[in-house]
Amino acid sequence: MSGGQYGRFGGQYVPEALMPAIDELTDAYQRYVLENEAGFMDDLAERLETFGGRPTPLQYADQLSDRYDIDVYLKREDLLHGGAHKLNNALGQVLLARYMGKERIIAETGAGQHGTATTMACAHLGMPCEVYMGRRDVNRQRPNVFRMRLNGASVTPVDIGRGTLKEAISETMRDWAGSVETTHYVIGSVVGPHPYPDLVREFQSVIGSEARDQCLEKLGELPDAVVACAGGGSNAMGTYDAFLEDESVDLYAVEAGGDSLEIDREAGVAPNSATLSTGTEGVLHGSRTKVLQDDDGQIMESHSVSSGLDYAGVGPELAHLAEEGRLAATPVDDEAALAAFHRLSQLEGIIPALETAHAFGFLEERGDDLGDTAVITVSGRGDKDLESVIEESFKRDLPEAPDLSLFTTDQGGR
Amino acid sequence: MGVDAIRAAFEDGAAFIPYLAAGDPGGDLSNSTPESAMAATADYVSALVDAGADVVELGLPFSEPIADGPTIQSATVRALQAGMTPPRYLELVESLDVDVPIVAMTYYNPIYRYGERDGVGPFVEAAAAAGVDGLIIPDLPVEESAPLERACREHDVALIFIAAPTTREDRLRAIMQRGTGYLYVQARLGTTGASRSVSDQTKHTLDRIAAYEASERHARLPKAVGFGISTGEQAATVVGAGADGVIVGSALVDIVAEGEDVVASLEELGRELKAGARAGFDRRTQ
Incomplete structure (x- = not known):
């Protein structure tokens, strides 16, 4: 073995x-x-x-804290050189x-x-x-x-x-x-x-170990909830690692729910990337883990509006922690993630990566039952996503989006 | 059949082992059904056996063929589009009317997922019943092979491991001790695919294996060289350098992909490769 x-x-x-x-x-x-x-x-x-700009700050989010009536702290990996963890x-x-x-x-x-x-x-x-x-x-x-x-x-x-x-x-x-x-x-x-x-995980665990120290320093105690988005799961695993032994801290992995959690086995397509929530055990890219696959063991094509979460597998340690019940995996769909992208941009002045936006979509859905204090990892900034966010917001006529019609070249043509 | 049949296939010292992607309908997908693609593969296998094939490797397509180059990747995509599945694959093997051993080459996930329960037992049992004599799983190193070894032993199916140019003595020992049937000697680094010349790496790898065998009397397996062999001359060179057989895949898959006179062309290249292997053997033993 x-x-x-x-x-x-x-x-x-x-x-x-x-x-x-x-x-x-x-x-x-x-x-x-x-x-x-x-x-x-x-x-x-x-x-x-x-070179990188570590340590990254743990920031109190005033507007989000008001909105959900809990203390929301942001672990700002978007401020790392390159704009992501x-x-x-x-x-x-x-x-x-x-x-x-x-x-x-x-x-x-x-x-x-x-x-x-x-x-x-x-x-x-x-x-x-x-x-x-x-x-x-x-x-x-x-x-x-x-x-x-x-x-x-x-x-x-x-x-x-x-x-x-x-x-x-x-x-x-x-x-x-x-x-x-x-x-x-x-x-x-x-x-x-x-x-x-x-x-x-070892290289990414700097996220969680800094965040844990910063919590103890700023709050004098550990948070009740730690939230991160998960595709393959590197920012999630890096965030959780320092908190794994802290049983009072609930860990949440937010996955890409895509268009739908329904799977089209005939066409070999999973219109999501929610591997922890809906995947089955298999072997992909060198490890045994949860994967999106059909009944014959062929890997399915996944989908997410965010490229970084669009993957049919997930880290094996996350699969294990989810199965053990140490973390809770929850899908957030494309539309909720896009809405959260706009919300964070408008409320906090932080334009998040679309991957990261999924974690804030989760906060919108579950913010009222996460305890008193939550730490959310802002895994990356959203500059890379501006084009697709404008396109997708326009296409979906998202109420959260600002009016962008003045600036698009082919109004209504999409 | 089973493990002994595979060993017996190497008796003349110069085995020719063709590889085809099962259920690959070739270039034109428009009129193909799963049944027609399977029937075509059966015809191609017969043609290669007529040409002198001693063992036939049949690929069971997997959606992520990480060890395969562009030629076999494309064949995999065609076979999956034409409807090939593990149950149909076993039906196809069962329908073959040839008297040479059949070796299934696939990746770990499809066999792990086969059947009602997880684990490799159900696939190996069904494969043995359908007439599969051996398995090659390129993404299964000896570190992870124990469950499959047990199932193969139980059902008299050979488990064929790959030795690469990067494989050093300690790993070679484990591979030689745990493998059955034959040793798949990877001719060069990289993925599967035809290449113009047979590399020096092949000779070095064969020499290292020969040196190992000389030091460990009980660890003999026939050595079949694959990755990049496409002509009779290359087959002769490889067997002349000490191989007991040659494995040829991409050059044959190319003929299927082109779709012109496939049976005749396969037979022609097959004869050339078998003759090349024999010539290499004669050269070495003279």
């Missing part, structure tokens, strides 16, 4: 050609990350502070690759946030970088494609399937199968074969 088991979930389901590299990474994780060999973790902490992991892994003597970095990206963070880290550390991105996501997230190119990375569109994160991960694994001797694959979430789910 391999390492990396979370109850029934986890493991190492990858081609033999990759196993030596996985073993090498497991060894490097143990030495550099867990044991701080060669001062690796000190080096990383210094770079996260000076993704840099915590990307910088950690690219630095680790350098300590391991690797010469090249590859990565997949969905929304482009992980790809952007990886290319920034690669430019910062002088490593060549290639990012795989589904064709559909390339079209949905153009600003991030430009940012990656500006950082000197190559971006390779993936045309297979629906052209989203699932296909991008598969294609990056294929690159790795041929380049494994010199190349490190920077996975962007707590998914994949062991040791990736552990490694990514």
Whole structure:
């Protein structure tokens, strides 16, 4: 039995050609990350502070607190360099690759946030970088494609399937199968074969450990609820990790409910990405976890208005924690997330990523029964989503959206 | 049939092992039904056996074929679109009228999900009953293979592991001890797909395995080399370098994809590959 088991979930389901590299990474994780060999973790902490801007603040949200009649605190990962929590992991892994003597970095990206963070880290550390991105996501997230190119990375569109994160991960694994001797694959979430789910959680756990300290400092006590959005689950796992042993703290994972939770098995399409809420046990991209699949074990095409949550799998540790009842998974649909996007922009002056907006959609639905104090991770900022938010708001005639008709070029044409 | 039949297929020292994606209707999907795609695969298998195939590997398509290059990815997409499913796959195997061992190649999730309960037992049982003699699961390293090994042992199905150019001695030991049927030697790094030349990596990998076998008397398995072999000359080179057989997939899948005179073309290339393997064997043993 391999390492990396979370109850029934986890493991190492990858081609033999990759196993030596996985073993090498497991060894490097143990030495550099867990044991701080060669001062690796000190080096990383210094770079996260000076290059990344850590620590990020824990902010009291006046308007939201008024609206829901609880104390709402925001963990502002949107203020991290690059505009999302993704840099915590990307910088950690690219630095680790350098300590391991690797010469090249590859990565997949969905929304482009992980790809952007990886290319920034690669430019910062002088490593060549290639990012795989589904064709559909390339079209949905153009600003991030430009940012990656500006950082000197190559971006390779993936045309297979629906052209989203699932296909991008598969294609990056294929690159790795041929380049494994010199190349490190920077996975962007707590998914994949062991040791990736552990490694990514470890790099992201800075979110929760800072937030927990900040709570104790500001409030003198722990919050009643901790809320994060979850696709693959890296900001969620990073937020929860420090609170796992605090039994009084309820953990909420907000998933993308998409258009609907109904699944069209005949067409192989799940019009959502609510893997924890509706998925079944399977093996995808190297680990045993909850996946969206049909009766024959074929992985279904998922959907979410936010590219970063649009994935048919989820981290194995999250699947385990959900099954154990340590966290509650709740879907929030596209429309509620879009409404929350506008609400947060108008009430707090924070334009969130569409992924993050799902967590605030949950707050709107459940804000009155989360106890006295809630911490919500603002996993990223929404600049990358402006085009799709304007398009989707117009299409749906959202009451929460400001009047944008003056500024759209093809009024009513959509 | 079963494990012994696979071992027996290597008796002449130069086995030819073709791979096809089961239920791949080829280029034109418009008139294909699941039944016609399955019938076409059965015809192609017969043609390859007529050409001298000693074992046939049949791919059961999975939606995320991470170990496959563009040729077999496309075949996978075509087969799924044409309606191939695990139950139909087993029907197809059962309907085959050939006397060579059949090896199913697929990924872990479809066999894990097969049947009413989770776990690999139901698939292996049904596969053995349908006439599957061996399994190759490219995303299943020895770390995770214990449950499948048990099921395969129970139903006399060979579990064939892949040895890669990156596989070092400690892992090779585990693979040689736990694998049955034959050892799938990955000719080069990367994904499946035809390539112009057979790399030096292949020779090095075969030499390392031979050195290992010389040191461990009990650990012998026939060695079949795959990934990138598409011509008789390449087959001769690989068998000449010490392989007991060659596995050819993408070059044959390309013929199916083109859709012109498929049966005749498969037979022609099949004969060339079998003759190449024999020539390599003669070269080595002279």
